[in-house]
Amino acid sequence: MNLQHRWAEANPWLGTGPIPVEPYISPAYYEKEKEKIFKRVWLCVAREAEVPQPGDYKVKRIAAGDTSAIIVRGKDGKVRAFHNMCSHRGNTVVTETGEETYGASRAGVMTCRFHGWVYGADGALKQVPQEGRFFACFDKADNGLAPIHCDIWQGFVFINLAAQPEESLMSFLGGYADHVAGYDFSALTYHYHYHTMLNCNWKVAHDAFAEAYHVDTIHAGSFPNTFSSGIQNVKLMGPHRTCAVCLTLGANPTPIGTLAAEKARGSLTLRAAESRLPPTINPDRRSDFAFELSVLFPNTLVHVSDGIWFTHQFWPVAHNQTLWEGRYYVQTPQTHSARWALEQAIILQRNAWLEDTATMEDTHRAMQSGAKQVQFLQDDEILIRHGAAVVDQYVQA
Amino acid sequence: MSEIILPPGFEALAVHAEWALDTPDERHRARLASTPARLEAFYNGILPWLEKILEELDRFPLGALPESHHALFNLAFAVIEVAPHVELYRSSPGVPFAFEELRFVAAHGGQPTWAGRPPAEMRR
Numbered sequence: 001m002n003l004q005h006r007w008a009e010a011n012p013w014l015g016t017g018p019i020p021v022e023p024y025i026s027p028a029y030y031e032k033e034k035e036k037i038f039k040r041v042w043l044c045v046a047r048e049a050e051v052p053q054p055g056d057y058k059v060k061r062i063a064a065g066d067t068s069a070i071i072v073r074g075k076d077g078k079v080r081a082f083h084n085m086c087s088h089r090g091n092t093v094v095t096e097t098g099e100e101t102y103g104a105s106r107a108g109v110m111t112c113r114f115h116g117w118v119y120g121a122d123g124a125l126k127q128v129p130q131e132g133r134f135f136a137c138f139d140k141a142d143n144g145l146a147p148i149h150c151d152i153w154q155g156f157v158f159i160n161l162a163a164q165p166e167e168s169l170m171s172f173l174g175g176y177a178d179h180v181a182g183y184d185f186s187a188l189t190y191h192y193h194y195h196t197m198l199n200c201n202w203k204v205a206h207d208a209f210a211e212a213y214h215v216d217t218i219h220a221g222s223f224p225n226t227f228s229s230g231i232q233n234v235k236l237m238g239p240h241r242t243c244a245v246c247l248t249l250g251a252n253p254t255p256i257g258t259l260a261a262e263k264a265r266g267s268l269t270l271r272a273a274e275s276r277l278p279p280t281i282n283p284d285r286r287s288d289f290a291f292e293l294s295v296l297f298p299n300t301l302v303h304v305s306d307g308i309w310f311t312h313q314f315w316p317v318a319h320n321q322t323l324w325e326g327r328y329y330v331q332t333p334q335t336h337s338a339r340w341a342l343e344q345a346i347i348l349q350r351n352a353w354l355e356d357t358a359t360m361e362d363t364h365r366a367m368q369s370g371a372k373q374v375q376f377l378q379d380d381e382i383l384i385r386h387g388a389a390v391v392d393q394y395v396q397a
Numbered sequence: 398m399s400e401i402i403l404p405p406g407f408e409a410l411a412v413h414a415e416w417a418l419d420t421p422d423e424r425h426r427a428r429l430a431s432t433p434a435r436l437e438a439f440y441n442g443i444l445p446w447l448e449k450i451l452e453e454l455d456r457f458p459l460g461a462l463p464e465s466h467h468a469l470f471n472l473a474f475a476v477i478e479v480a481p482h483v484e485l486y487r488s489s490p491g492v493p494f495a496f497e498e499l500r501f502v503a504a505h506g507g508q509p510t511w512a513g514r515p516p517a518e519m520r521r
Contacts, residue, residue: 189515190515190516191515191516191517192503192504192505192516192517193503193504193505193516193517194501194502194503194504195502195504196496196500196501196502197500218494221485221486221492221493221494222481222485222492224485254480254481254484254485255444255480255484256444256447256476256477256480256484257484259447259448259451263451327517332515333459334459335455335459336451336454336455336457336459336462336470336513337451337452337454337455339459339510339513340451340454340473340474340477343474343477343510344477344480346516347477347478347481348481350501350503351481351492351495353501354492354495354496354498354501355492355494355495355496356496357495357496357501358494358495358496360496361496
């Protein structure tokens with residue numbers, strides 16, 4: 001085996017050639033991605049814990065699916081999803097205040113503010129003012145909210161916008177579910193949430209986070225004592241993919257970082273005292289393991305480490321615009337000093353994300369120049385190569 | 398300079414009153430609007446006190462910090478916002494080679510941190 005090219009040798013079907021730029025900048029290609037990916041595959045839209053009580057809801061805009069989804073917990077405790085559209089004349093039932101809107105109804109109802117039509121948390125149309133003045137063609141019983149297929153895995157809420165999904169959520173997750181199922185995501189609920197609208201294609205954003213080759217350069221500012229020792233344990237599982245990111249730590253922690261490390265585990269650059277990771281994650285128990293970087297197709301990155309897990313999500317808004325969301329989950333602090341230590345970790349993490357996102361709009365703008373038609377990937381950029389291949393398979397199908 | 402309330406023994410930190418800010422967004426904007434000299438003065442002024450400050454704050458349960466300690470808490474959290482700039486970025490007020498910082502939204506940015514609420518509350 002040629003160690004320099006080990007991932008390519010293990011996955012010969014992916015080839016080693018250059019990757020075309022066109023799919024990143026073409027509006028026509030994006031239209032196909034909407035139809036063949038975002039309107040057809042399972043999309044991770046929430047944590048179940050975001051709607052803990054009956055009547056709690058979250059509305060999430062899915063621009064790439066041309067809709068907004070209401071995720072709501074019914075009086076029976078079941079989480080369901082519906083299109084946010086009134087059966088009357090199409091107004092949004094829940095008034096949206098942005099990309100994500102949260103709310104709660106103790107009565108378990110949602111009322112359209114246009115004419116006061118009332119829907120239950122199970123989607124049924126319960127009340128229509130002046131109902132008698134409508135005509136025989138209209139029956140309240142047939143005009144609940146339009147349902148969206150919804151299922152839950154490990155506390156993650158997924159929707160599928162297809163009228164009839166081609167496969168179940170578990171079938172779609174396939175080997176990915178087996179790979180990370182042993183990790184207790186629900187044990188960590190305390191989290192930080194950042195978001196921004198990026199003027200770039202969603203795959204530009206995905207790619208920038210899907211390799212560790214950039215650590216030594218892009219993060220020379222925020223993590224100067226941290227060097228990538230490459231990725232390990234690459235596993236491609238249907239449309240999904242994963243690897244272990246390994247980092248070598250230098251010997252010069254900052255004064256603030258040293259103090260924070262004594263108070264709580266918040267930073268990925270700290271070694272965990274002992275590993276409680278499932279045997280599928282860092283199977284060789286490498287000492288330089290920092291976190292598992294997995295891509296849940298199409299647009300969710302799930303990273304796991306000891307006592308920390310975090311996600312990046314890339315929601316296409318247009319061919320050249322992407323909503324990025326980062327959520328970073330840690331152990332709930334019990335003291336002010338532990339809370340302080342977590343703040344130290346998240347501020348440095350935010351700065352690293354600012355370094356990551358810095359390249360994205362520049363990359364997209366340069367791609368649009370048409371000056372180069374391809375990009376070249378090295379072996380450790382295998383997740384990007386796999387991502388491009390999978391997206392194209394779906395688009396060409 | 399605005400006046401702040403500090404617990405006994407910490408009165409000397411009153412010179413850093415401008416950094417006693419309640420929310421992540423306020424601390425972020427203050428750091429961006431600062432100067433290398435002011436960042437260094439604040440960082441160097443707080444660092445020797447930090448262990449003692451955290452010890453003092455830990456006398457109270459999370460979420461039950463009396464008003465007398467809000468400013469002390471705020472100073473300890475502001476130094477986190479400032480520290481990378483002094484320790485790693487040659488005292489530059491902005492993160493070097495970064496995305497436009499104010500376009501990056503923290504969901505918890507407007508929350509007074511001393512209140513001890515989870516930064517992203519599951520139910521809003």
